Amino acid sequence: MVPSTLGAALLIARKDLAIEFRTRTAFFSAAVFALLAIVIFFFAWDPTAVAGMDLAPGVLWVIFTFAGLLGLNRSFSLELADRAIDGLLGAPVRREAIYLGKALANVVFVGAVEAISIPAVALFYNTPFGGRWLAIAGVALLATIGLVAVGTLFSAMAVNTRLSELLLPMLSLPFFVPIVMPAAQATARLLSGRPVVEAANWLKILLAFDLVFVAACMMAFPFTVEE
């Protein structure tokens, strides 16, 4: 029996992650970029002018955004080699399953980069994530879903163009703003030890954008792969 949309999406995500696990090219690029960026921000930072607590949320979300783009760019480019995308598009699965599978793999990819970056930021900026790590992980997950939803769609659109590595950030970054802004605000409040309820309004905005972006991008995706 042909797999369901979710079943097919899981198959595609597992395949993408297996390829990334074997090659590790995109993950290493993104992880090294994230760590280098943290170090550069650290050396550029004047602790007498800005407190680490105030700077850390901005540093985190700049890094997540750009490191994520490295992974998103790879998402569909691996399908172009030997036209593997034709095999996917020729399979009896809904186009939405392809989008969902790619997005799931990208969430894991960006999540793995975040799992390395968050402790590094805590270390360099002496930020007490300790008691709030679960809440911060929740913010990171919600924001990652939004970033990946938009980025996966634009990755599919940009991959067939000559300037795909330039086009992807140019298309994606304006749409990342409504995700990054509430994520950074919620992170700042959580890091500064304010009550979780103060971050709740930002989290609601984040959740709303996630729902809108996931639904809209999934509906738009089939049109991006039609020739």
Add this chain to the structure above:
Amino acid sequence: MTGAVERVSVASAGEPEVEARGLTRTFGGRRAVDGVDLSLAAGDCLALFGPNGAGKTTLLRMLAGLLKPSAGTARIGGVTLPGGEEVRAVVGLISHASMLYGALTARENVEFAARLHGVRDARRAALGMLERMRVLDRADTPVRSLSRGLQQRVSIARAMVHSPRVVLLDEPFSGLDAAGAAALTNALVELRTHGATLVLVTHNLGEGLEMASHAAVMQAGRFVRFERCDELDAAAYAATYRELVTRGS
């Protein structure tokens, strides 16, 4: 430039499994496929010849549902293309590109395709297909480490692991050695005996005519000749084909 070419319709007896009416595809202002009419019944095998740029690959990609026609319609098993999952479930496409993932092993590639097509016991089916294509001993080798010919065998296994009812083959013998070509021929003959319809694009007349029930020549996006293979003389056909291609190029 190609001169004006006479258009013919390709139709075989019986209920059509693959059907096209006025199928056209343009890229910019150029008509890559120009009003193709085609009708093939279950078990038919059409060998499609033609010079480079005649539109053969574009036609196959439209029949596979990967390209939308600019005009006209195509139907597979009575369903109008591009159709949905039900059409894609019965079509197998072998193209110039292998459609394989280099980082995955031969087995993983074929098994992935089998799972997407909902094949029961996908691993066993994948291993069985690799064995039929005589590449089972390299099942656990990453595809990027295989030679071009072995990759082609894996690609064929990937395309046929779900026992498609309609098989579209674009130069499938290219890169295959004698053993690989024999394995492919056997697999295709078996598919045909089970009622599969084949469209075989090739530049090798002997190869195509040996397997086909019908032969057609495509030029400038159109079918310009169509014959039943049991009615034609291979030598005379080859001479006519060469003349057609030379005149048209």
